[in-house]
Amino acid sequence: MANYKGIKGVKTQSLASDPTAADTVGKLWYNTAGYALKYSAEGDGAWAAGGNMNMPYVASTCCFGTQSAGMAATGYRAPSPVPSQVNAETYNGTAWTEVNNVNNGRYGGGGSGTLTAGVIYGGVDNAAGSTWGKWTEEYDGTSFTEVNLMNGARQYFMSSTSTTVPTAFAVCGTPPIGTLMETYDGTSWSEVGNANTATQGGAGAGTNASGLKVAGSVSSCESWNGTSWTEAAANIGEAHGTQTSGCGASNTSAMCYGGTPYSGLTETWNGSTWTAVADMATPTGGRTGIGTTGSALAGGGWGPTTGPTSNGETEEWSDPVYSIKTVTVS
C-alpha cells in the first residue's frame, strides 16, 4: 500500500499541536496528540458570530474603529419614544465593554476614527418631539467631548469609515432627503462638493480623500476623490435599500451589508464592480459599519421583525477565512 512518503518523497511533519492556519496554508502535518492528519486551508470570506453588545435593543449607532478595536456609541433604543441610548461600548475582537457615555443621545448619525481619536456626528434623538442634530463629539480614548457642530442637521447620511484621525465626511441624509456633503478636518465642518443623487440610509466608506456612497432610498453608487462626487463605474447589484451598513478603506475598496427589506446580503467593491459574497447569518439593517473588506464588524441593528435585535447580536466578517481541516478517509 502506498504511503505519503512513497507518493510525495518526504515524510509528513509531526506536530504536538496545530500551527496557526493563516501561516501554514497548503501545509500538511500529523497531529501526534490527536492522532490525526491535518492541513491548513484558505477559504472564502464569511461572517461569524461575535460577542453580543451590552446595549440591548439598539440600532443605528454611531460607530468607528476596526474589528478588533471598534466603537458603537449611542443609538436608537426600543421601545420608543424614549430618549436614545447614551451608552457607548468598545469591541476588542471578542467582547463589548461599556465606556463613558456620549453627551447627546441620537441614532442614525455617523462616526469615524479610532479608539484613541474618534468622532461621532449628526443623528436625531428618538425621544418624542426631538429635532435633528448637528452634534459633534470627539472621543480621546476616555471620554466624549462636544466640539464644533455640523452645518446641516440630519440623520441617515452616508459616512466615512476612516481611521485617519479625527477626520470624517457626511453626505446626503434626511430631512429633507438631500445631497449635502460636509467634511470634518479635526476642528470644523466645511460644506464641499455635493453628491449627484439625493438619498438617505445608504452606506458610506473611505476617507476625506477617497470615499464611496452606495444604496439608500434612491439606489446609486458614487465615488469621492477629495473634491467631487462622480457616478461610479457600476451600481450595486443587489437591492439593499435603506438601513444599509458599509465600511472600507477607500473608493476602490469597500463593502456593504444588510438593509431593508432585511437581508444578510453582503457585497464587496473593488473600484469597478460589486461582487456578491457570503451573506450575514441574520437578516438585519442598521448595524455598525466598521472595518475593511478583509475585516468588518456588524453589531446591533434592526432585526427580522423590524425592531432592534434583542441581544445586540454581532457578526464579524473575515476574508479570507483560514481553517485547519482533518483528513478523513471514507
Add this chain to the structure above:
Amino acid sequence: MANTYCTANNWGKDFFTHEDRNDFYLSGHAGNVWVVGNNAAGISWINRVSGTAKLKAEAQAIVDAEVEKAQADYDAFSAEEKLQRPGRPKKYTLP
C-alpha cells in the same frame, strides 16, 4: 439539499464560526429560529449549540408568532414612532 431547523440561543462569540459558515448554510430568524444546511457539519453544529430540532412547520409557526407580535406592537405605536420604524413587519417564508 433540504434544510433542517432548530431553535438555539445565540450566546455571542463563536456561536457560529467562519468555518461553520463555509461548511453549511445558516440563517437566523425571529424567535431564535435557525435554518441549517442539512449536512454533517450542519447537524454537528446543532448539537454543538444544544439546538432543539424543529420541523419546518414548527419553526415557521414560531417565526409567524414573533412577526404577529411585532405587527401588533407596530400597530399600537404612535404615528411619530411609526415614522421612525422601517415599516410594518411582514410575514415571510423560511428557506
